[in-house]
Amino acid sequence: AIRRNSWTFSGSGNLSTMAGPPAQLSLTGCPLCRGATSDMPICDYYAATFERLFRELVAPRAVVKEVSCHALGAPACVFEVRW
Structure with a gap:
């Protein structure tokens, strides 16, 4: 359901x-990172959005962490989901 409706928040x-563990979400062409450079991951919005979705739909204790970011030079922004 999250992937099917991702256009609503990933533009x-x-x-x-x-599939995991840990489960991973990979966002290529991240609108927040397009043209940006940083010395730390900058996709807090997506991490918080994914965490809220997983807590509501999958597991109340789900935690999402961005482990790779396009703004750092990675090919995609990658988020690990643990519960």
């Missing part, structure tokens, strides 16, 4: 998922 980015 022109492309969200893919990988």
Whole structure:
């Protein structure tokens, strides 16, 4: 359900998922990172959005952490989901 409706929050980015543990969400073409450079991950909005969705839909104790960011030079923004 999250991937199917990802257009509502990822804009022109492309969200893919990988089963875990930990589960991973990968966002290529992240609108927040397009043209940005940083020395730390900058996708707090997506991490918080994914965490809230997983807590509501999957597990109340789900935690999401961004482990890779396009603004740091990575090919995609990657988020790990643990519960």
